Structures are given as C-alpha cells and as structure tokens.
Amino acid sequence: MLLTINGRPHDVHVEPFESLASTLRERLQMLGTKVGCDRGECGTCTVLLDDVPVYSCLVLTRSCEGRRIRTIEGVATANELHPVQRAFVTHDAVQCGYCTPGQVMSAIALLEQHALPSDDEIRRSMSGNLCRCGCYPKIHAAVKSVAAAAVEANDDR
C-alpha cells in the first residue's frame, strides 16, 4: 500500500492488523517514533494524522491510505531544528529523551491550532504524553516559550 509520510510517498507491504507504530519502526526503519506501552497510555508513539495527534500504536496502518502522516523525522529541516525542538533544548526539557519525540509532536499540533495557548490549555493538551523522568515543568516552559516567541515575532512585523 501507499503511505504518505512527511510529504513523501512510501510503498510498503503491511499485514492487515499491523499498527502504524510497527510499520514506521520495523518496516521503514523510522525509529524516531518510540513505543512505550503499545496500548494507548503513554504517548511516546504520538504522530500527526491529518495534522491531529494520535497514538500510532493503536492506529491500523491499513486505515492510513490517503492520509497525511507526520512524524518526528519530518520536523526539522536539513540544517535547522524546528522551533519546538530548539525550545526543548534551551529549556533542558529532556532527561532520558524517550518521551521527547511524542512530546514534540503533541506540542507542534497544539501550537498549530492555538498560537497562544493558556497554561491550562498546554497542560490539558499535553496530558496524553507521559514523562517518566518527570520533566513536566520544563516541557511546559518550553512549549510556552515557543508561543511567546511567535507572538513577539508577530508584533515586530
């Protein structure tokens, strides 16, 4: 079947009941998307499906025909990190890093929908991404800083 991932077509063979997380990791060697629980609880496998965050461990790959899949691999350009990635680095919002790809995807989806989310909106929207290292305050600060920077950039124009 044909999958569109990060804007590029991929022709892959998949089993009928295969999860998108398995297809990405095992067939396409796109190992940026992590699998923590494989049952919809931790958020490490978060990808964007038609720009909306979902748990790829619960998505059947066969249901993705004709849909736009975005993963962590498509977030940075060849020589520049995405602003959300940069903010995670500046705010030291990473400890072991296992949850980070999922956190970044959720944050990008949130900021694309709401340029300036409130603290409560950030907390609610990111609540489906667990961090076992407990970096929540720094993750929160990182997401908030991207929103604030975007507003400033707008004001300067």
Added chain:
Amino acid sequence: MRYSYHRPASLDEASDMAAALPNARFIQGGTDLMVRIGQGRERPGHLISLRRIGELTTIDANREIRIGAGATLSDTLAHPDIRRRLPALAQSLAALGSRQVRNMGTIGGNLCNASPAADTAPPLLVYDARVEIRNGRAIRCLPLAEFLLGPGKTALQAGEILVAIVVPDPPEGTGSAFIRRGRVTMDLAIASVAASVRLNGGASIAIRVAAGAVAPTPRRLTAAEAVATPTDDWSRAAIAAREQIEPITDLRASAEYRRHLTGILVRRALTMAAAASGQWSIDR
C-alpha cells in the same frame, strides 16, 4: 489463520460484509478494540472499519441533536450546539482520556464497548437519549438504557451497526452537569454522576440523575430522582443514590468508597445542575 481488514464505503456494504464474514468485528477509532487485540483478549478474523462511511460522522443539531456513532470524541466536544445545549455531555467528553484518545475514539465506540465506566453514558442517560441501530436494511431504535446490558454487553445482535445517538433538545430552563472522580486524569472513573434539573422557583419540575462505574452498566438512579429536592440540599437524593447502586471492589477503589463517593457526587452534580438552570444559586 486467515484474517483481513475491510473499509466499506456505505452502511449497506458494511452490513452485507458483516453478514457474509463470520468472526468479523467493526472498528472505529480502535482505542478499545486495538488494546484488546494487542493483549490477545480478542482475536477477530476480520476487521470492518466504519471510518469511510460519511453519514456516520455527521452531527445534526437542527431540532433533536443527532450524533453519528462515528463522530470522534474531539469533534463532538468541539460542536457548539453540544456545548451549549448538552453541557453535561461536553463535560464528560472533556474528561475522557487524553487529546490523542479523543481524536481517535468515537462516541459510538464508547457506548458499544459498554464499559460500566463509559463516560458519555451517564449524561446521555439523563438527556433521555436513544440509539439508532442498523440491522441489514432495517433501522430500529432503542432507549439508551435498554441498549446497555452489562459489562461489554449491548443489545446489538451479530452484524448490527450502531448508526446514531439521538438526544431530544432539553427544555428551556434545564441545567445539567457531569462530574467524575478517577485516580488520575488518564484513568477510568471510580465513580461518575450526571444530573439534570429543571426548577420552577424552588419547586422541582424534572430531575434526572445517572451514575457510571458503580453498577454493571451506567444507569439512571430513579430512587434518587424521586426524592430529590433542593430544599434539603439534595441530602435525601444522595442517600437514595447510595442505596440504589451496586458497586464492586476492584483495583481502582473499594465498593464502600464508591458508595460513599457516589453520595457526594450526586449532591454536587445536582447542585451544579440547579445552578446552571439559573433558578437556584449555589451560595444561597
């Protein structure tokens, strides 16, 4: 074993497939079914995805509010008529799972899965919702209370498809509310309560209460409704509710705690619903 995945484009096609394929299961968001398949608790031979069927995802709020069974929890929560006219349902959707779960999961999946803790059920019960079921080429309707039969059990017969949930528009002056308590936000409820109240001055005209996670199915608490009155701060309603439920002890909470908690939630939900009806303030 031979197994396969199907994506019918219409309800007719889906019904025909289900009739022709034994050991097939319907799948919408997969947030319940995929977990069970992953754990090996369920091994369907075929999965019939209903996601391509456009008419299952529409929400029509012209007179009655008709929510397609395949509408995602996110789309239902974002619908302005649902927020305005069915606030207790919106509150239950906001409390359900995480953003990712709501983007994938559907309202029909929540009911068909028939968890005693299904969060959308108590509000839909107080709103007197009914369900529309497709059986081959025929349609049948049932009150939601007759659809939910037990843990994981519904009135659906083999091959039947839940098509829509239909909610009568609550009359002017109705207030409603939903509250739940869980161990953490991303866990199923220990107990949940929805209430709707229509008052005339201090006198009650119509009061409805339903609870989740404290009986084999989410259910209306008719005994509590019968004695509910704002003049005693809803105390008798709380006591009657504690009597009418059948809680169990499980990893989330003990039966005793669930009983205690339900009394408190009934009182709070009624207080909030009455306040929302605009006729009775919380801090009298």
